[in-house]
Structures are given as C-alpha cells and as structure tokens.
Amino acid sequence: xxxxxxxxxxxxxxxxxxxxxxxxxxxxxxxxxxxxxxxxxxxxxxxxxxxxxxxxxxxxxxxxxxxxxxxxxxxxxxxxxxxxxxxxxxxxxxxxxxxxxxxxxxxxxxxxxxxxxxxxxxxxxxxxxxxxxxxxxxxxxxxxxxxxxxxxxxxxxxxxxxxxxxxxxxxxxxxxxxxxxxxxxxxxxxxxxxxxxxxxxxxxxxxxxxxxxxxxxxxxxxxxxxxxxxxxxxx
Numbered sequence: 001x002x003x004x005x006x007x008x009x010x011x012x013x014x015x016x017x018x019x020x021x022x023x024x025x026x027x028x029x030x031x032x033x034x035x036x037x038x039x040x041x042x043x044x045x046x047x048x049x050x051x052x053x054x055x056x057x058x059x060x061x062x063x064x065x066x067x068x069x070x071x072x073x074x075x076x077x078x079x080x081x082x083x084x085x086x087x088x089x090x091x092x093x094x095x096x097x098x099x100x101x102x103x104x105x106x107x108x109x110x111x112x113x114x115x116x117x118x119x120x121x122x123x124x125x126x127x128x129x130x131x132x133x134x135x136x137x138x139x140x141x142x143x144x145x146x147x148x149x150x151x152x153x154x155x156x157x158x159x160x161x162x163x164x165x166x167x168x169x170x171x172x173x174x175x176x177x178x179x180x181x182x183x184x185x186x187x188x189x190x191x192x193x194x195x196x197x198x199x200x201x202x203x204x205x206x207x208x209x210x211x212x213x214x215x216x217x218x219x220x221x222x223x224x225x226x227x228x229x230x231x232x233x234x235x
Contacts, residue, residue, distance in 0.1 A: 010183050017190055017191050030049065074104075074165075082100070082108050083101075085121060089113075118176050122169075122170070122193075130158070135151040
C-alpha cells in the first residue's frame with residue numbers, strides 16, 4: 001500500500017478510533033455485582049467486578065513498581081516483540097527465515113509482511129496472552145477458582161508490562177513505525193490496543209459482547225454523523 005494511501009486510510013479510521021474508545025469507556029463504566037454463574041455449584045467463590053478490577057490493578061501496580069525501581073527487562077521485551085512478529089507472520093501464511101533477539105534489539109526475516117505483521121508487537125500483548133493460555137489449561141484440569149486471583153494479578157502485570165515497555169520503545173525511533181508512517185502507525189497502534197481491551201475486558205467482567213458491539217457502532221456513527229454535519233451534509 002503506498003504511503004499516501006495509508007495516510008488516507010488513517011484519516012478514514014479516525015471515527016472508528018473514537019467510537020472504539022467510547023465503547024471502551026462504556027465497558028469500563030459498567031457497574032459492580034457478582035459475575036454471572038459465580039458460586040452456582042458451591043465450588044467457586046462469588047467474585048464481583050470490583051474484586052476483578054482490584055486484582056488486575058494490583059498486578060499492574062506491582063509491575064509499575066518493578067519498572068521504576070529495577071533495571072528494565074529489555075531482553076524479555078525484545079523476545080516478546082520478535083515472537084509477536086513471528087506469530088503474525090504465521091497467521092498470514094508466511095515463513096520465518098531468521099530470528100534474532102538481544103537486549104539491544106532484534107529482528108526477524110520473514111517471507112511475508114504487511115502493516116499488521118510489522119506493527120503487531122505494539123498492540124498485541126503477547127505475555128498477557130501467555131498468562132491467559134496457562135490459566136485456561138490449569139482451569140481445564142483443576143478447579144479454576146483456585147488460580148483466579150494469581151491469574152488476575154499476573155494478567156494485570158503482564159498487560160502493564162506491555163504498555164510500559166511499548167511506550168519505552170516508542171521513545172526511540174522504531175523502523176517498524178517509520179516504515180509505515182508515523183500517523184498511520186499511531187492510528188493502527190491505538191486502534192489495536194483498544195480492540196484487544198474490547199475483546200478481553202468483556203470476558204473478565206461478564207459484559208455482553210453484543211452490547212459492546214452496539215456501543216462501538218453507535219459511537220462510530222455519531223462521529224461520522226458529526227463530521228458530515230460539519231461538512232454541510234443533511235442528517
């Protein structure tokens with residue numbers, strides 16, 4: 001896709017970015033109460049949305065302290081960054097010819113590349129996915145409630161790891177970003193991060209996906225309608 005066309009696409013995606021952000025705020029604002037199905041058969045404690053938030057934020061706060069007080073685990077970040085390139089390359093049917101990851105940086109050589117493969121590490125929290133998969137396997141074989149608290153703590157820490165180290169990386173010039181154009185990359189990275197939260201938080205908070213999708217569509221259409229009104233088009 002030519003650079004100029006990417007800038008046009010980025011502008012056209014702005015209403016979706018705003019609509020998705022509004023839907024995310026809607027999900028975050030959902031009230032408390034026990035999660036559906038909790039405690040039905042006596043094997044599980046009843047958890048409220050407030051307890052889920054406390055556990056997630058506690059995990060994130062623990063990581064934030066580590067991030068501020070200790071040397072940054074750049075090798076772990078770079079490894080996750082390059083592995084994410086690999087996973088998205090496989091997702092699009094490509095092959096990996098070379099892989100390298102060190103604390104000073106890394107790179108992969110692949111047979112197929114597009115803007116999603118190139119920018120995926122900046123919006124796809126791979127370590128949070130690993131935590132979720134490990135919990136899913138543990139919950140399959142053992143009582144899931146036994147591991148819910150450590151899962152939520154680790155999930156919050158893993159997502160905070162993604163946010164802080166991604167922000168740290170973006171403070172320096174990233175060839176992934178510059179190759180796609182900074183404006184286009186910013187739109188895709190923002191939209192990708194919001195999309196991940198819109199997929200993950202409803203699962204954790206027992207919020208309806210259909211209602212979330214409705215808020216997404218409503219918010220996006222409100223932005224589009226506002227732009228059309230400013231341009232002089234009738235409602």
